Amino acid sequence: xxxxxxxxxxxxxxxxxxxxxxxxxxNVIDDISLDVRSNEFVVILGPGQSGKSTLLRxxxxxxxxxxxxxxLDGKDxxxxxxxxxxxxxSYMLFPWKTVTxxxxxxxxxxxxxxxxxxxxxxxYIDLVGLNxxxxxxxxxxxxxxKQRVGIARAYANNPTVxxxxxxFGQLDAxxxxxxxxxxxxxxxxxxxxxxxxxxxxxxxxxxxDRIVTLKGKLPGRMHEVYDVxxxxxxxxxxxxxxxxxxxxxxxxxxxx
Amino acid sequence: MNSIAxxxxxxxxxRSPLSxxxxxxxxxxxxAVSTIAFFIIWEYVARxxxxxxxxxxxxxxxxxxxxxxxNPIAGKGLLGHIWxxxxxxxxxFAIGAVLATPLGLFMALNRYVNxxxxxxxxxxxxxxxxAWVSIAILxxxxxxxxxxxxxxxxxxxxCLLNAYNGVRLIEPQLYDVVRMLGGNRRDEILHVCxxxxxxxxxxxxxxxxxxxxxxxxxxxxxxxRSGLGFIILLGMTQSKPALIVGGMVVIAMVxxxxxxxxxxxxxxxxxxxxxxxxA
Numbered sequence: 001x002x003x004x005x006x007x008x009x010x011x012x013x014x015x016x017x018x019x020x021x022x023x024x025x026x027n028v029i030d031d032i033s034l035d036v037r038s039n040e041f042v043v044i045l046g047p048g049q050s051g052k053s054t055l056l057r058x059x060x061x062x063x064x065x066x067x068x069x070x071x072l073d074g075k076d077x078x079x080x081x082x083x084x085x086x087x088x089x090s091y092m093l094f095p096w097k098t099v100t101x102x103x104x105x106x107x108x109x110x111x112x113x114x115x116x117x118x119x120x121x122x123x124y125i126d127l128v129g130l131n132x133x134x135x136x137x138x139x140x141x142x143x144x145x146k147q148r149v150g151i152a153r154a155y156a157n158n159p160t161v162x163x164x165x166x167x168f169g170q171l172d173a174x175x176x177x178x179x180x181x182x183x184x185x186x187x188x189x190x191x192x193x194x195x196x197x198x199x200x201x202x203x204x205x206x207x208x209d210r211i212v213t214l215k216g217k218l219p220g221r222m223h224e225v226y227d228v229x230x231x232x233x234x235x236x237x238x239x240x241x242x243x244x245x246x247x248x249x250x251x252x253x254x255x256x
Numbered sequence: 257m258n259s260i261a262x263x264x265x266x267x268x269x270x271r272s273p274l275s276x277x278x279x280x281x282x283x284x285x286x287x288a289v290s291t292i293a294f295f296i297i298w299e300y301v302a303r304x305x306x307x308x309x310x311x312x313x314x315x316x317x318x319x320x321x322x323x324x325x326x327n328p329i330a331g332k333g334l335l336g337h338i339w340x341x342x343x344x345x346x347x348x349f350a351i352g353a354v355l356a357t358p359l360g361l362f363m364a365l366n367r368y369v370n371x372x373x374x375x376x377x378x379x380x381x382x383x384x385x386x387a388w389v390s391i392a393i394l395x396x397x398x399x400x401x402x403x404x405x406x407x408x409x410x411x412x413x414x415c416l417l418n419a420y421n422g423v424r425l426i427e428p429q430l431y432d433v434v435r436m437l438g439g440n441r442r443d444e445i446l447h448v449c450x451x452x453x454x455x456x457x458x459x460x461x462x463x464x465x466x467x468x469x470x471x472x473x474x475x476x477x478x479x480x481r482s483g484l485g486f487i488i489l490l491g492m493t494q495s496k497p498a499l500i501v502g503g504m505v506v507i508a509m510v511x512x513x514x515x516x517x518x519x520x521x522x523x524x525x526x527x528x529x530x531x532x533x534x535a
Contacts, residue, residue, distance in 0.1 A: 062432050082438030092429050096451040096528040105447065106437040137528045157437050 051220025106157025348407025360419025418460025
């Protein structure tokens, strides 16, 4: 039914081996195939050490797979590029740049004029709810606010694909829940193809159109794919939500 | 947006009522106590001649310094001698920093430059700069160039090391950010390497500056007709303890002022640096 052309991201038989210092080979990802449709929100759910971050970095072009290929809009990915935006688990904001400075970096690197890139930055700062904090430096912000900057920075470069690598992993439970709601809101305001990596099953069901689970322990292998057909905005206490949660828990090795 | 509110942490400073205990624990009070105690012990030791006549009393030192402001020694007043030493430091420090910082950055950014320069640098690195005094005099004579040369050598090592390490210790994922946003190697250097290494470079300048003072002193003690090292040496040969201690105090003050200047400059140039409260 799905052909290569209506796929935004197509990963075919990706494997990745790292060679460690002791020249030992560590197999991190083993034969993962994945396709993501345009404007689809796909969550990769797996426990720690399941190679999910590596998979995301391969799609980002920051790592090259040992075998298999990644295609974006039918073209092979050969390196990082501004058509994909990456949000890091540990924020990776530039401490020497203000919120605006961080957010406008993408357009700046592309040679967009100052006035225009300020407008772009302001638009996305407003979108993530950080207006009033434009001149703050990252160290003056809380964890949740830092990640808002991270999201705005990725968005401001106008990528067609957003890659989020456990973006809320460092936040406390309450802020995390709140940021999930915000992510859903931002995504519905400004739709992009999203690949979201997490180890949190509630986060996965709350956000995803589709959930891909990985097996625990290296090497990471595909386990199951779930379609989440719940209407948005979703409720964590909804019966269907809980049923799906149970189904995923039962099927996977996730301990929750 | 009100959505932010729950993430902003309010800082409330508690104020406890004034009490003797609170005054005793006050930082400034303790600073004052230790400073006054220092001068009392100094005065006591000097007055009772525990160290013979070799230690001048604080008041004598002050008197000596005031005297030097009016009556020049070796053709220069106190300010003239301060300027003589400072001038040597400024020239030597500037040359050392200008040579070493870019070289350190190049070494960190390019592994070929690193492979070429590192062995030679590692050879020179552990040599104390003062070990260069004799050879500098042989090469450049006893004039200004030999003194400046020693300062250049002394400032070179910390400047280079800090610039180098400043770049080497950058979080590698910051480069990934630039690459993901479509930047090239030039953008990585411009937007990551330079700003990230800036605080480390400044730390190097700080260390270099105090190292420069050690160097200028050593050079002036060996051969000079001016400068604060010369004043100290003169105090020794004329057995005037007040002159020696006076010279030391002035060096401490000038060095402290220059450090303050560099720190102030860093605060202006690196506004993102979190202020570290010194205890």
